[in-house]
Amino acid sequence: MYIDLHNHLLPDVDDGVKNMEETMRSLELAVREKIEDLCFTPHIYEGKYNNHPDKLKKVFEEVKKNTKEIKINLHLASEVHYSSSLSEDFKKGLYIPYGKKGRYILVELPVTLLxxxxxxxxxxxxxxxxxxxxxxxxxYNYVQKNIKSIINLIKAQIPLQVTTQAIVGALGGSARKTAIKLLDMGLISFVASDAHHPEKRPFHFREAVRILNNRYGHSTTRILTIENPRRILEGKNLLPVRGKKGRLSPYL
Ligand SMILES: [Fe+2]
Known part of the structure; x- marks a missing residue:
């Protein structure tokens, strides 16, 4: 049912799960969370996680072989750490965008300073x-302090992804408040887990869906957890998301 487009559950490639057993346990839990499609997004961060796409693809094939029995569709992309050489590195083929068409790519920004x-x-x-x-x-600290710190990115209509972990409060009060504020404003295109471990940093998917359903209703929740993630995988235009009072973002 749900589609999780952000997690670190590929074994031993970043700060996520450490071995195949943890990956398998995570995927079994994903099925219980009603996640039908899961896209691994290992960190690519030069100097910290030097993950070349060839190496990641090899590990991904290994995982697919070992998890044939688990009923889940697996995909591979990457979470790229922002740097000024982003476009050059992309041209060199150092990143993995989403889906066959590769229209979208997940980028993380530094936490403390834009x-x-x-x-x-x-x-x-x-x-x-x-x-x-x-x-x-x-x-991000600057977004927690002031959402307008990323107003230029919002105006450029760059899609934003919020984590289930923040929605359920597992990342602390400030992250939770900021996530809800962004969602209320209709600025978030989709939700994903950013899971790093089956138990210590799990999916929180169904719990987050319950909160989203209560606050924004079924149709918005569906767009955030199923429709837009599918469109990202398929390389299609994203649907606009309504905020708290049923209005679209004032910025768009
Ligand atoms: Fe991540």
Whole structure:
């Protein structure tokens, strides 16, 4: 039913799960959370997680072989750490965008400081034919302080992804409040888990869906957890998301 487009459950490639057993346990839990499609998004962060796509694809094939019995559709993409060489590195084939068409790519920004010229860097990436999606804005200190810190990204209609972990409060009060505020404003295109471990940092998917349903209703929740994630995998235009009072974002 649900589609999870952001997690670190590929074994031993970043700060996520450490081995195949943890990956398998995570995928079994995903099925229980009613996740039908799961896209691994290992970190690609030069100097910290030097994950070349060839290596990641090899590990991904290994995982597919070992999890044939588990009823879940698996995909592979990457979570790219923002740098000023983003578009050059993309051209070199160092990143994995979403789906066969590769229209969208997940980009994370630094937590403490919004990099200078980030709009230009992301724009250059778009000129290469791939559209950035900003991972978990609710976790960034500058967004927690003031949502308008990323007003230029919002005006450029760059999709934003909020984590289930933040929605359920597992990342603390500030991340939760910011996530809800962004959702209320209709600024979030979809929700994903950013799960790192089957128990210590799990999916929280159904719990988050319950909260979303209560606050925004079924149709918005469906767009956030199923429709838009599917469109990202298929390389289609995203549906607009209504905020708290049924209005679309005042910025768009
Ligand atoms: Fe992540």
């Amino acid at each position: 990099p200078k010229g980030v709009e230009d860097g992301l724009y250059k990436l778009m000129l290469e034919g791939v559209e950035p999606i900003i991972a978990h804005p609710e976790r």
